[in-house]
Amino acid sequence: MLHPSRCGAAAALVLCSLTAEAASLKVSCSGLGQELELCRSAAGAWARKTGNEVEIVSTPNDGTERLALYQQVLSARSDKIDVFQIDVVWPGLLAAHLADLGPLAKGTQKAHFDGMVANNTVDGKLVAMPWFTNAGLLFYRRDLLEKHGQKVPVTWDELKASATKIQAAERAAGNDKMWGYVWQGRAYEGLSCNALEWVASFNGGTVVDSSGKVTVNNPKAATALQTAASWVGTISPKAVLNYGEEESRGVFQAGHAVFMRNWPYAWSLGQGADSPVKGKIGVAVLPKGGADGRHAATLGGESLAVSKYSKHPQLAAELVLYMTSAEVQKQRALKASYNPTIGALYKDADITAANPFMADLYETFTNAVARPATVTGARYNQVSNEFWNAAHDTLSGRAQAPAALKKLDGALNRFGRGGRWK
Structure with missing residues (x-):
């Protein structure tokens, strides 16, 4: 459990105003490679900024096992997980249980790769925000x-x-x-x-x-x-x-x-x-x-989605928007080679210095074969x-x-x- 300090700084008051009192959110993250560590770090930073609490729920590395767990939790309409890390092929499978992030994203999704946004849009609803993209x-x-x-x-x-x-x-x-x-x-x-x-x-x-x-x-x-x-x-x-x-x-x-x-x-x-x-x-x-x-x-990659059954859907959406932001995606690229879903970051000198292949193989990532x-x-x-x-x-x-x-x-x-x- 991450226990942040309560909001006191003026800069944090806007975010804190989203909820009358501090809330506790649960976020599912994969444990593959450095994913768990980076997920915990970003969620913790948001928690400290907003005065809320975030608990990280570790899920199986195996995608098939993770999907089965998600389907079990969501089918039960459980509020035990607020934010789900979902694979690129899951939006269509899970869409009925996920909140529409479109109205809350306020156009920020336009900075992400069109293909990833389209992949996460089901029946006109943006059911997940792109977090990182992948290709073999x-x-x-x-x-x-x-x-x-x-x-x-x-x-x-x-x-x-x-x-x-x-x-x-x-x-x-x-x-x-x-x-x-x-x-x-x-x-x-x-x-x-x-x-x-x-x-x-x-x-x-x-x-x-x-x-x-x-x-x-x-x-x-x-x-x-x-x-x-x-x-x-x-x-x-x-x-x-x-x-x-x-x-x-x-x-x-x-x-x-x-x-x-x-x-x-x-x-x-x-x-x-x-x-x-x-x-x-x-x-x-x-x-x-x-x-x-x-x-x-x-084509691979992961996104973050909000459960329809969350007790704090708006706050969970704010967490998702923070964790998929350019700031966090850059940190993930520098620390663990996770490919951003925001095109502008492929021109970032820090990222290309740490990961030379990202610029060299840019077309590979943007033209990958979809399942x-x-x-x-x-x-x-x-x-x-x-x-x-x-x-x-x-x-x-x-x-x-x-x-x-x-x-x-x-x-x-x-x-x-x-x-x-x-």
């Missing part, structure tokens, strides 16, 4: 590529060849724990993100297109999944089938992997004072699926669950990609009723 990135050991005369890979075939060469050479030199490539292969939302990148990079579509048509059952998507399956047990450990973000980061940051797919938050942790790979990391766009493929990064959450609405969780299971079956060798995708196609068409998802 390729992290690599710059020192090892230089040592072994390798270039940053442009295609997946180049990545496999480079990873194979460096892995073999490093193991021969005594590092028997070295792997070529680590990523998120556990059967959960993170695998849906990885698999979407593979499929899109081979021009295999986005599982369900914008019209609601299921498109994933195609040869290019099958090639993408079989390509990824070929990494397991060769350049990627078989244990990658149980890796989430933190497991893959742990291997890479310990110095036991050449390449890693992860989100931007891994940069600042890898550059930490206690990191064995500090100063040795490079960041690039993810590879293409061949010469005629494309670079594809799944089919908007078109599938409340059924997205079922769609993603079927997709990651199909991918996991292929990766583990339980099924060949064409058979897995045919089965997936049938399941999704049943869910979508021929494109009528809503």
Whole structure:
């Protein structure tokens, strides 16, 4: 519990006037990386300014588990959590339980990326304010590529060849724990993100297109999944089938992997004072699926939303507006490499000095591939669950990609009723 001093300074009186007496708010935050610490810090700063109290509710790192918890709390119309940290694919799933922040935002949302604001707008209501954006990135050991005369890979075939060469050479030199490539292969939302990148990079579509048509059952998507399956047990450990973000980061940051797919938050942790790979990391766009493929990064990110069942909805909205402000987003970018959702901050000299890749890969963040959450609405969780299971079956060798995708196609068409998802 954060126990701030009561409002006494004149500057704080305006905010304090929102409530007759100090209130206590509960905010849910992920514990992934430095998120919990930064959430607590920003909420605490707001509490001290306003004379209110904020309690941080830590939730599971696993997105699937966190969503299930949120649905349980909100379905019960509980007031136990006032502010929810929500994933980019959840607004449509949770909108019925979230307050409309549009009237309180007073136009401040216009400073944020249009795509994120549109993503958070359901039936004309702004149900969440963008907090940070994300896209999958390729992290690599710059020192090892230089040592072994390798270039940053442009295609997946180049990545496999480079990873194979460096892995073999490093193991021969005594590092028997070295792997070529680590990523998120556990059967959960993170695998849906990885698999979407593979499929899109081979021009295999986005599982369900914008019209609601299921498109994933195609040869290019099958090639993408079989390509990824070929990494397991060769350049990627078989244990990658149980890796989430933190497991893959742990291997890479310990110095036991050449390449890693992860989100931007891994940069600042890898550059930490206690990191064995500090100063040795490079960041690039993810590879293409061949010469005629494309670079594809799944859109990620988080927003903050207010529960309809909060006892203090206006005060909770004020907290959200503070925590998603340019001031706080800059602090998060500097301390933990969280990408701002406010475009102007990408020209901030402090941010680009601390995170060079943010300016270099700006287009990657603004043109990332969205998961089919908007078109599938409340059924997205079922769609993603079927997709990651199909991918996991292929990766583990339980099924060949064409058979897995045919089965997936049938399941999704049943869910979508021929494109009528809503």
